[in-house]
Amino acid sequence: MRWKDNGRFNEVYGKTLLGSHLINGTECRGELSFEVRNPAHAGDCVGNFPQASSEFIEQACRAAQGARASWQGLSEAERSLSFRHLADLLSGQQRFLAQLLARELGQAFPECLSEVQTWIDCAQRCARQERTSLLLPTEVREALQGVSLYLQESRAGMAVIPHLISNLYLGHPWVWLAPSALSATAYVLGRLFWQSGFPAGVCNLVLGADKDFSEYFPLYQQGLVQAFYLLGKADTLAKYSTLALPIQTLVLPEKPSVLVLRVETPFHRALETSFKACFEKNNNRFLKLRRIFVPQSIALAFKQGFLKAIQSLKIGDPSLNHQVDFGPLRMADDLALYLKHLQAGKAEGAELIYGKGRLSRASKPEPFIGDPDAGNYVWPSLWDKVSPEMKFAQADLKGPAVALIEIENHEQALDYLQGSPFQLI
Structure with a gap:
């Protein structure tokens, strides 16, 4: 060569x-x-x-x-x-x-x-x-x-x-x-x-x-x-x-995806399974907006645990550090769509409990590996107070975003999913 x-x-x-x-x-x-x-x-x-x-x-x-x-x-x-x-x-x-x-x-x-x-x-x-x-x-x-x-x-x-x-x-x-x-x-x-x-x-x-x-x-x-x-x-x-x-x-497996947690699922297992489902395939080909239906009985503890887990992600240049969990978005179009989706969620009343949009030298998680201004890097986003009817929650998004949707029970989640474009994972 x-x-x-x-x-x-x-x-x-x-x-x-x-x-x-x-x-x-x-x-x-x-x-x-x-x-x-x-x-x-x-x-x-x-x-x-x-x-x-x-x-x-x-x-x-x-x-x-x-x-x-x-x-x-x-x-x-x-x-x-x-x-x-x-x-x-x-x-x-x-x-x-x-x-x-x-x-x-x-x-x-x-x-x-x-x-x-x-x-x-x-x-x-x-x-x-x-x-x-x-x-x-x-x-x-x-x-x-x-x-x-x-x-x-x-x-x-x-x-x-x-x-x-x-x-x-x-x-x-x-x-x-x-x-x-x-x-x-x-x-x-x-x-x-x-x-x-x-x-x-x-x-x-x-x-x-x-x-x-x-x-x-x-x-x-x-x-x-x-x-x-x-x-x-x-x-x-x-x-x-x-x-x-x-x-x-x-x-390609590009359909919007949903994870429904059961009330009887042990909390730590639910947390681990959910996080892996959202971020184990973060190579810009599979990662989509994930919707997690969370039983109200564990919603607060789950949100706190998931927030802690998402804060532990190592973001940066994968060529500079092989321990990086999530690199840049590959295409400029994906970045534009991600930022547009961020604004849509706020406009519909969802609560962004983690994430700030595009990364920069002035706004980045620590430690960050590389130069955030040199690529299409974004903060992972975690949304709360999301309802299935929100348009932003139904959108097809490229990027590290998770929406938490509280439910009373498993049957309520299945009712929501009837006729929806979501794919269970």
């Missing part, structure tokens, strides 16, 4: 990665390029990468078509050998990949390690020829025969990787059109696929693909791809579900 000087950030974050499209065993760059910046510190240039173009995408699809017959002609036992190498390479590079994820996406380092482990586990299952553990039913994947084109929203993060591994095991070459925001990790992973011994043309990567998914559908009519895998939010993917195309939608 090639790197270039990153100025004063060399010692703090590392050098700037110079990436390429990976097509038919060759690294390709065009005239147009873009930079990926660290969401925890905009001054850090994570990498410089070539922009996607129709020429590169068509070239990648033709390469996959050329490799299709020979790859599908191998037995699963023969294909499994490459997955053993892939699992070994991923294991050897696990910490490096986790550090790159933390730098590129602003995710907490422990969660990055855990995510890379899911890739390792998937590769190991394929190496052991365990069809039963593939993410989609085998009959679904086998119905989508041929070259697969993977398209995704940026907020999907690296959820695509286990699908790429599983589909490859079943004999389907692919072209992965990675969005700009994920280019550094995608490029490094693409190189690891190559180094694992997969034949040229079986795995192809084109970076900087940020167009609407429909822009790529003509590739099917041209005979360049036989199946599409789309990753994103349900409302984004819904418009594609009725098209007469071989499309498999992979929906």
Whole structure:
């Protein structure tokens, strides 16, 4: 891999990665390029990468078509050998990949390690020829025969990787059109696929693909791809579900979520379970506004305990400290929505008992790791005196926010949830 000087950030974050499209065993760059910046510190240039173009995408699809017959002609036992190498390479590079994820996406380092482990586990299952553990039913994947084109929203993060591994095991070459925001990790992973011994043309990567998914559908009519895998939010993917195309939608778990506590649940268990449900997936992909229905009999003690727990969260730059629990919001749009939601809650009469909106050098929790003015950092927010009818409590929000809703009993909560958009967790 090639790197270039990153100025004063060399010692703090590392050098700037110079990436390429990976097509038919060759690294390709065009005239147009873009930079990926660290969401925890905009001054850090994570990498410089070539922009996607129709020429590169068509070239990648033709390469996959050329490799299709020979790859599908191998037995699963023969294909499994490459997955053993892939699992070994991923294991050897696990910490490096986790550090790159933390730098590129602003995710907490422990969660990055855990995510890379899911890739390792998937590769190991394929190496052991365990069809039963593939993410989609085998009959679904086998119905989508041929070259697969993977398209995704940026907020999907690296959820695509286990699908790429599983589909490859079943004999389907692919072209992965990675969005700009994920280019550094995608490029490094693409190189690891190559180094694992997969034949040229079986795995192809084109970076900087940020167009609407429909822009790529003509590739099917041209005979360049036989199946599409789309990753994103349900409302984004819904418009594609009725098209007469071989499309498999992979929906992210983005529905609003509710946790209902029972009166008979031991207090400490209720507190621990609730806090984990709200903050154990804080990697900017899963975290949503959580609504917790709390029985009145434990409401005061629960609120005090939850407040103490939320105050213990370590917020900051995950690249600078691997103990950080919550990093920056990845996108500026998420920050704007978070601040708008904060004002809406106050306007409707909910009580904000913890949180102050955007973090800054003048307004930050202690200790804070990093520079709060350099990224899209926010205070976690804890709301009290919330009713289910409040519009802000029904909104889909990206960010670390929790709303407490008092109830008399479990049945009352279920009555509230009848016909609501909430998803129980």
